[in-house]
Amino acid sequence: MTKLRLAIVGAGPAGIYAADILLKAERQFDVSIDLFEQLPAPYGLVRYGVAPDHPRIKGVITALREVLDRGDIRIFGNVRFGEDITLDDLKQHYNAVIFSTGAIRDADLDIPGIDAHGSYGAADFVSWFDGHPDVPREWPLEAESVAVIGNGNVALDITRMLAKHADDLLPTEVPDNVYQGLKASPVTDVHVFGRRGPAQVKFTPLELRELGELRDVDMVVYDEDFDYDEASLAAIQTNKQVKVIDRVLQEWRTRPGVNNGGGEASRRLHLHFWAKPVEVVKDAEGRVAAFRYERTKPDAEGGVVGTGEIREVPIQAIYRAVGYFGSPLKDIPFDERHGVIPNHEGQVLSAESNERIPGVYATGWIKRGPVGLIGHTKSDAMETVRHVINDQGEWWRPAHPEEEAIPALLEERGVRWTDLDGWHRLDEHEMALGAPHERARIKVVPRDEMIAISRGE
Numbered sequence: 383m384t385k386l387r388l389a390i391v392g393a394g395p396a397g398i399y400a401a402d403i404l405l406k407a408e409r410q411f412d413v414s415i416d417l418f419e420q421l422p423a424p425y426g427l428v429r430y431g432v433a434p435d436h437p438r439i440k441g442v443i444t445a446l447r448e449v450l451d452r453g454d455i456r457i458f459g460n461v462r463f464g465e466d467i468t469l470d471d472l473k474q475h476y477n478a479v480i481f482s483t484g485a486i487r488d489a490d491l492d493i494p495g496i497d498a499h500g501s502y503g504a505a506d507f508v509s510w511f512d513g514h515p516d517v518p519r520e521w522p523l524e525a526e527s528v529a530v531i532g533n534g535n536v537a538l539d540i541t542r543m544l545a546k547h548a549d550d551l552l553p554t555e556v557p558d559n560v561y562q563g564l565k566a567s568p569v570t571d572v573h574v575f576g577r578r579g580p581a582q583v584k585f586t587p588l589e590l591r592e593l594g595e596l597r598d599v600d601m602v603v604y605d606e607d608f609d610y611d612e613a614s615l616a617a618i619q620t621n622k623q624v625k626v627i628d629r630v631l632q633e634w635r636t637r638p639g640v641n642n643g644g645g646e647a648s649r650r651l652h653l654h655f656w657a658k659p660v661e662v663v664k665d666a667e668g669r670v671a672a673f674r675y676e677r678t679k680p681d682a683e684g685g686v687v688g689t690g691e692i693r694e695v696p697i698q699a700i701y702r703a704v705g706y707f708g709s710p711l712k713d714i715p716f717d718e719r720h721g722v723i724p725n726h727e728g729q730v731l732s733a734e735s736n737e738r739i740p741g742v743y744a745t746g747w748i749k750r751g752p753v754g755l756i757g758h759t760k761s762d763a764m765e766t767v768r769h770v771i772n773d774q775g776e777w778w779r780p781a782h783p784e785e786e787a788i789p790a791l792l793e794e795r796g797v798r799w800t801d802l803d804g805w806h807r808l809d810e811h812e813m814a815l816g817a818p819h820e821r822a823r824i825k826v827v828p829r830d831e832m833i834a835i836s837r838g839e
Contacts, residue, residue, distance in 0.1 A: 384411040387783045388770070389472050389479040391463045391711075393419035394426020395446060396746025397482035400763040402449045409771050416476075416788060417457040418467060421515065422800045422832040423808060424450065424457060426484055430512045433539040434554040435546070450802055456785075458792065459800035460833055464712030466797045475787050477777035478741045478770055481711060481723060481730075482763075485747040489705035489721070491531060495662030496702070500525065500670035504536050504703035511543055511564075513557035515829035520559070523567040525698035529673040531659055532703030533576030534584040538593060540701050545572045545599050545651045555816065555823040571650045573695055575657040577678055578686050580607060580631050581614035583655075587626040593651060594634060600647040601634045607655040608635070611680040654695075658688060662700055672696045706752035714742070723748050728766030729773070740776040743769065804836030811835050 388404065390397045401415045423429060428442050450457065461467055463483075472479050488503030495501070500522070509517045530541050548564035556564075576583060583590075594601050608631075610618070617624045631653075656678045663672035674694045678686035708721035715733035717724045723744040724731045730742040745766040746759055792799050800808075808826065815824035826832050833839075 384774070385783075386411050386413045386478070386770075386774075386777070387476045387780060387785075388413065388415045389418060389476040390415060390482060391418045391479060392426065392482035392484060392746070392748075393417045393424040393457055393459070394482065394484055394746070395428060395442065396484065396748075396759045396763060397426075397480070398424070398446045398449050398455075399760050400480050400482060400745050400767055401455050403760070403763050404767045404770065405454060407767060407771060411774070414785060415455045416785075417455055418461045418463060419457065419459045420462045422460045422829060422836055423805055424459065427486075430514045431486075431508055432512070433508075433543055434512065434556040434560075435542070435551055436539075450805075453802075457800075457802050457805070458788065459805065459836070460829075461792065461797060461799050466792065466795060466799075469713040471791065473741070473778050473780065474782055475780050475791075476783070477780060478743065478773075480728075480743040480745055480766060480770065481714065481748055482744070482746045483709070483711065483748045485706040485708040485721060485752040487707045487709055487721070488702060489707045491659060491702040491704050493659050493661055495664050495670075498662050498664045498670045498700075499668050500699040501662055502699070502701050504532070504540055504701055505706055507540055507543075507701060508536065511556070511560045513560065513825040513827040515827055515832060519827065521563050522699075523563055523569070525670075526568050527571045527695075527697045527699075528569055528573065529695065529697045529700040530572060530574045530703055531673075531700065532705075533574070533578070533582075533655075534703065534705075535586060535589050536706075537574060537703035538585050538589045540703055541572055541574050541651065542593060542596065544569055544701075545593075545649050546596050547598060547649075550597055552819070553821060555812075555821065555825055557825045557827050559827065569649065571652065573652045573654060573673070573697065575654045575659065575673070575675060577656070577658045579610070579614055579655050579680065581610060581617045581624055581628060582684075583627060585627075587623060587630065590627055590630050594630065596651070598647045599649045599651055601637065602650050602652040603631060603634050604654070605635065607653075608632075611682070613680060613682070613684060656686070657693075658686070660692060663694065670698055670700050673700060706747070708748045708751070715739070720751060722751050725749055727769060728762075729769050738776075740773070741778040798833050798837060800833060800836040804838075807838060808832055808836045 488505045510521045618628045657675040658678050661674040665671040672694045677689045677691040681687040710716035715724050725744045728743050730739045745763045812823040
């Protein structure tokens with residue numbers, strides 16, 4: 383019987399779902415799958431892109447763990463595609479490859495002053511508070527007043543982490559260096575800005591509701607933002623999610639002091655709608671001094687138009703959370719405009735000729751961009767896997783398909799790769815660190831320490 387040797391680059395939800403779907407699919411051939419992951423631990427953005435106080439979302443890991451723990455998928459962690467293993471290597475050892483490398487860079491916000499000292503991207507901050515091994519251990523939390531630009535769930539994650547008191551994170555898996563950094567933060571005010579109105583936000587009701595439950599944090603909204611047009615009223619009446627979001631915001635409007643700067647809490651969280659970013663104002667030393675924006679209004683077609691009214695809020699730090707962006711991979715076509723691998727339903731296309739490249743596929747955010755929730759990744763993977771199966775006649779014909787060739791190759795190149803048993807060792811180690819403190823786990827952050835524990839060194 384024919385056998386498909388498949389490489390998957392990226393061991394986050396997209397890659398693991400693709401492997402699981404293929405193994406369960408009806409097919410006329412055997413399958414052998416190797417997952418390659420640049421980090422020493424699997425699960426991608428579920429481990430390194432979800433705030434530590436969101437254990438419900440991290441429950442996705444349970445389902446992913448069950449897939450890996452079946453034992454029919456090999457994983458090679460701490461292996462960088464393009465450095466430790468190349469496309470030519472994969473062609474020597476596999477019939478095809480699926481790239482599921484996600485999107486971990488910040489999309490740009492092209493306004494004057496965005497390069498000021500104290501101006502940050504959401505992705506970098508999320509990586510820091512999630513204990514990503516490849517970012518600095520320290521984060522400059524020196525501002526009393528902070529702006530967050532964006533009206534999606536990532537913006538709310540950042541807002542919550544900035545406004546929440548660090549002690550309230552202790553039951554979670556927050557790394558100790560992150561706890562200590564947040565504990566020392568002098569922040570008193572966090573301002574969230576979105577260019578459209580309350581009925582057009584992109585975050586989910588659960589995320590929004592959680593903001594109003596933060597201890598010792600006052601919610602501040604502004605009556606002028608709730609003069610709804612007909613399109614907004616229609617959205618509230620016809621869309622259940624928008625209706626719930628409106629209900630939450632309307633409840634906040636009734637809280638004491640909500641429209642005059644807050645009540646008695648030591649921290650305030652301000653939501654500003656109808657605010658188009660114009661400029662980050664710098665001081666004489668080039669540091670963030672204020673955020674300047676233009677008030678917008680509905681354009682009667684679902685969008686917004688500027689009113690010409692310019693406002694300014696004094697701040698000392700600003701975070702842009704306007705979307706994630708993919709990163710190019712060595713020898714793989716890349717769409718610089720959209721931050722994705724050019725493809726048709728997961729079949730990778732040449733950037734020059736737009737023709738299919740045999741044996742090369744994509745799934746997840748690197749395929750379609752950073753949109754949708756984790757669950758959407760399953761249907762996305764199904765589409766790609768269907769093409770992998772149907773394209774059997776175009777698979778590569780590897781010279782060395784034997785499974786033992788990959789460990790030998792990595793060994794020869796001095797790559798300290800980690801495997802599934804190694805992940806189990808690291809997982810158990812982190813949970814043991816957290817147990818005395820009644821915490822889910824305490825993440826090991828330094829890459830070398832993660833590798834040493836995983837490899838039993």
